[in-house]
Amino acid sequence: MSVNQISRGAPGRRGVRRRKFLGASVATAAGVAAGCGSSRSPWRFLTAREAFTLEAICQQFIPADQDGGAREAGVVNFIDRQLVSHYRRFQDAYRSGIARVDEISSARFGKPFGELTQERQAAALAEVEKQERAFFDMVLAHTMQGFYGDPRHGGNRDWVSWRMLGVPPLPVRGRRHYDFTKPQSA
Secondary structure, three states: OOHHHHHHOOOOOOOOOHHHHHHHHHHHHHHHHHHHHHOOOOOOOOOHHHHHHHHHHHHHHOOOOOOOOHHHHOHHHHHHHHHOOOOHHHHHHHHHHHHHHHHHHHHHHOOOHHHOOHHHHHHHHHHHHHHOHHHHHHHHHHHHHHHHOOHHHOOOHHHHHHHHHOOOOOOOOOOOOOOOOOOOOO
């Protein structure tokens, strides 16, 4: 069937009219755009509340001192990005694990984890480690990956951990390779 048969209608067949097709296309595109525009959250998978709790957990693992910690490195951004791609299989574990952390914190201290003082967060996290060891280990591993990994994956913002370790930031991939140990010639 040719394009003209589709737009004009083939004999004996119901063809799709051009205007009907364009109208449906515009309506679909408008719906997609409206759906994207209505979301005010910067997160891909996490809710704002989950991100708040997860950031507090990650900050307990890698607190800021003279160098930036997990918050400054954007570790939660890394985890959130990975949860819609490579870590997709961990989505349920994150949803239930973060909820469980808030339950444990509320039961012990009367507040969700992110609203506790640092000392109480440490105590609540010790309880989480005992009761939810698999979740604790998973978040710890993903926090380390987000903190020390390549910034192109969403974490290690501004090369926070690499600067702390004295590792120079890598040149942008796809650019001419430079040897920074030798003087550059023109």
